[in-house]
Amino acid sequence: MAAPVVTGRTRPTKVKKQANVQKRKRDDVDVEKLEQAVNDLDLKDGTYKDFTDLPLSDPTKQGLKSSHFAVMTDIQAKAIPLALKGHDILGAAKTGSGKTLSFIIPVLENLYRLQHVGADAGLGALIISPTRELAIQIFDVLCKLGRHGHMFAAGLVIGGKSLEAEKQALTRMNILVGTPGRILQHLSQTVSFNVDDLKMLVLDEADRILDMGFQRDVDAIIDYLPKERQTMLFSATQSRKVSDLARLSLQDPEYVSVHAEDKSATPTSLTQNYLICPLEEKLDTLWSFIQASKKSKILCFFSSAKLVRFVYESFRHMQPGIPLLHIHGRQKQGARLDTTAKFSAAKASCLFATDVAARGLDFPAVDFVIQVDCPEDVDTYIHRVGRTARYNREGRGVIFLAPSEEEGMLQRLEAKKVPVEVINVRQKKKQSIKSQLVHMCFKDPALKYLAQKAFITYTKSVYLQKDKDIFKLKEYDFEAFAASLGLPGAPKIRFLKEDGEKQKKQASRQTLEVSESSEEEESGEKEQKVRTKVDRMFGRQNQDIFADHYKNLVTHEENNGVSESADVLFNSKSIAPADDEDDFMAVKRRIPADGKAQDIDEIDNEPQTGGRVVNLQGMSQPLIIDSNRREKLLKSKKKVATLKDKGHKLVFDDDGNAHEMYELEDEDDFKAKGLPEAQRQKFIEEAKEIVREADVLDKATAKMKKKEKLMKRKDRERNLAAEAEAARDEEDDDDDDDDRENGGFGFGAVNEDLLANFRADAQFSDEEEDGEDDDDDHNEAAKVKKEKKWFQSDSEGEEEGRGSKKRKKAKRSKRDVVEPQTLEDMESLAAGLLD
Numbered sequence: 035m036a037a038p039v040v041t042g043r044t045r046p047t048k049v050k051k052q053a054n055v056q057k058r059k060r061d062d063v064d065v066e067k068l069e070q071a072v073n074d075l076d077l078k079d080g081t082y083k084d085f086t087d088l089p090l091s092d093p094t095k096q097g098l099k100s101s102h103f104a105v106m107t108d109i110q111a112k113a114i115p116l117a118l119k120g121h122d123i124l125g126a127a128k129t130g131s132g133k134t135l136s137f138i139i140p141v142l143e144n145l146y147r148l149q150h151v152g153a154d155a156g157l158g159a160l161i162i163s164p165t166r167e168l169a170i171q172i173f174d175v176l177c178k179l180g181r182h183g184h185m186f187a188a189g190l191v192i193g194g195k196s197l198e199a200e201k202q203a204l205t206r207m208n209i210l211v212g213t214p215g216r217i218l219q220h221l222s223q224t225v226s227f228n229v230d231d232l233k234m235l236v237l238d239e240a241d242r243i244l245d246m247g248f249q250r251d252v253d254a255i256i257d258y259l260p261k262e263r264q265t266m267l268f269s270a271t272q273s274r275k276v277s278d279l280a281r282l283s284l285q286d287p288e289y290v291s292v293h294a295e296d297k298s299a300t301p302t303s304l305t306q307n308y309l310i311c312p313l314e315e316k317l318d319t320l321w322s323f324i325q326a327s328k329k330s331k332i333l334c335f336f337s338s339a340k341l342v343r344f345v346y347e348s349f350r351h352m353q354p355g356i357p358l359l360h361i362h363g364r365q366k367q368g369a370r371l372d373t374t375a376k377f378s379a380a381k382a383s384c385l386f387a388t389d390v391a392a393r394g395l396d397f398p399a400v401d402f403v404i405q406v407d408c409p410e411d412v413d414t415y416i417h418r419v420g421r422t423a424r425y426n427r428e429g430r431g432v433i434f435l436a437p438s439e440e441e442g443m444l445q446r447l448e449a450k451k452v453p454v455e456v457i458n459v460r461q462k463k464k465q466s467i468k469s470q471l472v473h474m475c476f477k478d479p480a481l482k483y484l485a486q487k488a489f490i491t492y493t494k495s496v497y498l499q500k501d502k503d504i505f506k507l508k509e510y511d512f513e514a515f516a517a518s519l520g521l522p523g524a525p526k527i528r529f530l531k532e533d534g535e536k537q538k539k540q541a542s543r544q545t546l547e548v549s550e551s552s553e554e555e556e557s558g559e560k561e562q563k564v565r566t567k568v569d570r571m572f573g574r575q576n577q578d579i580f581a582d583h584y585k586n587l588v589t590h591e592e593n594n595g596v597s598e599s600a601d602v603l604f605n606s607k608s609i610a611p612a613d614d615e616d617d618f619m620a621v622k623r624r625i626p627a628d629g630k631a632q633d634i635d636e637i638d639n640e641p642q643t644g645g646r647v648v649n650l651q652g653m654s655q656p657l658i659i660d661s662n663r664r665e666k667l668l669k670s671k672k673k674v675a676t677l678k679d680k681g682h683k684l685v686f687d688d689d690g691n692a693h694e695m696y697e698l699e700d701e702d703d704f705k706a707k708g709l710p711e712a713q714r715q716k717f718i719e720e721a722k723e724i725v726r727e728a729d730v731l732d733k734a735t736a737k738m739k740k741k742e743k744l745m746k747r748k749d750r751e752r753n754l755a756a757e758a759e760a761a762r763d764e765e766d767d768d769d770d771d772d773d774r775e776n777g778g779f780g781f782g783a784v785n786e787d788l789l790a791n792f793r794a795d796a797q798f799s800d801e802e803e804d805g806e807d808d809d810d811d812h813n814e815a816a817k818v819k820k821e822k823k824w825f826q827s828d829s830e831g832e833e834e835g836r837g838s839k840k841r842k843k844a845k846r847s848k849r850d851v852v853e854p855q856t857l858e859d860m861e862s863l864a865a866g867l868l869d
């Protein structure tokens with residue numbers, strides 16, 4: 035049977051038609067037997083230990099064998115028999131305990147027994163994963179197991195790939211693995227994507243897929259699916275929320291929780307520690323740890339992508355002696371896949387990651403999981419730390435806890451049966467990298483910018499954390515933290531809602547405003563302005579490393595004394611120190627619709643309306659810009675350019691003084707020159723005189739040139755004529771008889787005609803010169819052309835040759851004429867030559 039066909043990474047197998055037919059017949063018999071065996075399955079605990087004990091199809095058995103899966107794990111032994119019988123399942127088991135096979139095997143087997151195969155059958159099973167990497171991993175396991183004879187077409191749909199290519203392949207799919215967003219996109223956009231016959235729905239990391247982040251997508255997906263289906267949910271942190279069960283229309287689900295009675299919610303082979311580490315010492319500690327474990331495979335978790343990037347970039351600069359990698363959700367798909375592949379293959383490496391790598395990923399042989407930033411909850415902790423100590427391997431997890439986080443986090447861990455032991459850092463081995471980070475940030479503005487962003491996103495993440503017993507914003511020393519990142523000072527963060535209750539309600543991105551203007555905050559300006567996307571961008575940008583485009587814009591406005599325009603346009607809080615002297619992006623004045631200028635302070639105290647009138651210097655009309663238009667305006671480079679002053683040219687005098695290109699004359703001098711009309715007349719007369727003189731000179735020069743040209747031409751002509759004559763003389767003497775035999779077609783005849791040709795040419799040239807000065811090269815080329823033509827037209831040449839003999843003889847006498855000395859000589863010579 036064919037291995038699954040996949041989109042993106044296709045693994046087609048060509049199976050001969052006949053073999054297929056025979057196989058199908060065998061399968062039919064197989065299916066009947068299997069169906070019977072499945073019905074007879076004993077669901078008592080501990081009945082089945084090995085995969086061979088289960089009634090599985092031959093292709094699946096082969097797949098398991100070739101992957102060296104023999105003994106089932108607890109979750110597999112419990113969940114697979116139930117799933118084979120068609121039960122809905124809520125599966126919970128520790129990380130790394132083999133949950134993937136617990137749903138892959140039933141998917142293959144149940145569809146196999148239903149003979150839900152081929153393009154006509156449509157989609158039979160849908161497996162949803164919260165991340166692309168996990169979807170790929172599941173798909174790989176599916177392919178591994180299915181490639182030994184299963185005929186299903188299986189596909190992988192994750193973001194970051196060609197939607198069109200996926201659309202084409204989707205119609206043929208029997209099993210589909212994907213992320214919620216992409217699956218929903220296909221369900222709503224791909225007309226031929228048929229899910230009416232779906233038999234199985236699987237949610238891996240179900241608690242994550244069912245949480246707030248994916249709620250809308252998942253609910254929409256469920257709406258497309260038939261209600262009659264088997265549904266399986268798996269996670270290491272499975273919940274039995276009634277609401278979730280209702281959402282998914284589970285029917286009498288079996289709750290399979292194999293480790294519920296265990297002392298620990300984490301694998302027993304996992305050693306877990308925590309160390310108390312103030313925020314400002316985190317990077318020193320991490321660096322020292324990496325230095326001490328250069329031969330290990332380490333996975334470090336951070337709370338934000340910016341922090342991951344900053345630590346990766348800065349540590350890389352310091353050459354830690356171990357390959358560094360980083361992964362976060364903002365990377366491109368290719369880079370993410372590349373990183374996961376590299377880290378999987380590496381023996382010793384350190385991967386900095388966000389929670390995008392926290393769930394489900396099965397990196398082989400990870401030695402350490404370091405949670406540099408405290409996770410949002412214990413479930414996240416369990417998933418993160420579960421990247422090590424997988425399937426009976428040993429592993430170690432270490433979490434860095436700030437002093438204020440210790441108590442709350444330990445309580446939460448204990449409540450969820452996660453045993454962690456405190457450890458201390460050996461101070462002797464601890465290295466400080468603060469000065470190096472300061473140096474790097476000073477030298478490299480991009481790194482400094484990253485550090486600022488890292489600081490801001492970290493602070494933001496702490497602010498947005500729901501569990502305020504762990505994350506106590508006021509307990510952190512943010513100044514020291516900023517210094518530890520190499521920053522000269524902490525970028526100021528303004529939290530609009532300080533009240534704890536309100537924080538919870540309003541814990542969304544919009545409630546957090548970031549500004550580096552400390553003065554502004556201290557002044558307690560409470561007014562909330564409508565902030566556009568651009569405003570926020572400007573608010574966040576580090577002015578030192580603004581994109582060039584914006585830098586130019588700002589510089590230009592400043593240079594032209596319209597610094598207020600930038601600020602008004604962007605409506606941003608000043609991110610420069612609010613020093614009156616330094617008016618970078620500080621609003622000086624705004625002109626309201628009635629045209630009366632007002633101080634900015636007055637305006638700021640007024641309630642904001644949608645529109646605003648701005649007078650930009652260098653513009654003839656006051657410009658009315660409402661916030662919508664302003665945003666549009668800013669998106670268009672062309673329009674922004676129209677707001678800029680066009681600039682003006684300066685000329686420098688001999689002393690190096692700059693002047694306007696067209697400067698007004700001194701008034702007295704101007705008056706002394708008389709009335710404008712008289713001045714104009716005088717100017718015209720003077721100009722006329724200059725033109726007249728120039729004209730005479732031009733004419734004389736033109737005449738001389740013409741004569742010179744003529745002389746040259748005549749000279750050439752005379753020389754040629756002389757040569758032709760000499761040649762003829764020779765032939766006249768020696769080859770008269772030969773000429774006659776050849777019908778007069780010999781070199782003599784040719785030269786004779788050539789001469790005639792030159793004559794004609796000379797005449798032609800003269801005529802041309804009367805018209806306009808012609809290019810010498812052109813004439814020369816024309817001559818060569820005519821020569822060629824001559825040599826080719828035999829009869830013409832013969833005739834002309836004979837006719838011109840007399841003329842030639844007459845001119846032979848003039849051959850020895852004295853070299854012309856003057857123009858008159860030349861002209862008379864030319865006249866003679868031309869008859």
Ligand SMILES: Nc1ncnc2c1ncn2[C@@H]1O[C@H](COP(=O)(O)OP(=O)(O)OP(=O)(O)O)[C@@H](O)[C@H]1O
Binds near residue numbers: 107394420
């Ligand atoms: N029966 C088995 N025999 C041998 N190895 C197995 C078996 N089942 C699973 N494994 C291996 O155990 C590892 C972990 O399996 P899997 O990724 O399915 O765990 P999981 O429970 O899904 O973990 P997580 O909760 O982190 O997603 C894999 O490398 C897998 O190949």
